[in-house]
Amino acid sequence: MDLVAPVVVEPLRRRRCSECLQGPLERMVVEYNALICLDCADLGHLVFLRRGDTALTRRAREGSTLWAVVVRHNKRRTRYERQGLLVEEAALARAEAACLADAEARARRRARDAARRATVDTEITATLRAEILRLFPSCPADRAEEISEHASAKGSGRVGRTAAGRSLDRGAVTAAVRASVRHVDTPYDSLLMQGVPRHQARTRVAPAIETVLRAWRHGAEDTRGPGRG
Template sequence: MDLVAPVVVEPLRARRCSECHSGPLERMVLEFNAPLCLDCADLGHLVFLPRGDTALTRRAREASALWAVVVRHNRRRTRYERQGLLVEEAALAGAEAACLADAEARARRRARDAVRRDAQDVQVRETLAAEIRRLFPRCPEDRVAEVAAHASQRGSGRVGRTAAGRALERGAVTAAVRASVRHVDTDYDALLMRGVPRHQARTRVAPAIEAVLRAWRG
């Protein structure tokens, strides 16, 4: 049976409990669109655990018979984002003790994982650079390195991290090089700063981009 944790909201404006009228509330539960303080929502005995420590969060959540997710609305991104958990105090204390007991082992594992990720990143970058050189043999070496590093940055979602980029599909690799030329070798960025709409700016610089790509193809 799937568990459904209560959701606690950190309000962006001052709110008062609809039952006991306490406030302003640091955290609240919405029940039928009415704010409740944690005590009235029967969550007042829980303690806040900020997000950030994955092992501590997992252990505290697993040890807590009752826990709740704490969220706050991000106006810029127009979505609610997790801030942490509310868990039982005894569960948090036990989780902290367990994390301290194996902290050294987890640190060694993180170090090994970091070394492995770095090696993977180097391989992705070098493979992408080799394909750029093949497709654009006259591309300056510093630009090859720059494009490969930018496009393959971990967690970026850029071409080098997509399935097409990892498969070294011609269109994906060319797209990465074209993007570099657009920003470095044309006045595209200056056009955007002058308020030219993106699609119009791309149309205006397209001939200059293609000229550079033809020269690099040789």
């Protein structure tokens, strides 16, 4: 049977319970459009566990007969975001003891995972750097390194982390190089700071970008087979 956890809200403004009039409320439950304090909602005996420790959260939730999700509205993102859980105090104590008992093993596992991810990231960056230098053989080596590191930064969503970037698509790699030239070798950023609209600024610096790219392409030979790029 699927479990449906109660949802507890951390209000952004001062609120009072519609039943006992207690307030201001740090956390509350919304029932039939009415604001209810945790005591009136029969959740007052639970303790708050802030999000962040995945193992502790999972164990406390699994060991708690009753638990609730705590959320807060993010005005900027216009959505509710999870802040943590309310769990039974005894369940939290057992979860903390269990996490303490196997902390060393989990630390070793995290270290192994981090080392594996670092190896993959290094390989992605090195491969991208080699392709940049193949397409732009006159590009300074330090710039190629800088571009590849920036484009392949983990979690960035940039070219090097996309499918096109990993497959060394010519357009994707060139886009990464062009972006670097735009910011480093032209007054593009200064134009933006002066209030020039982005599209106009790009149009102004386009000739300068192409000049640098032509110079960096000097000596390039396309050694890829049909269908690549």
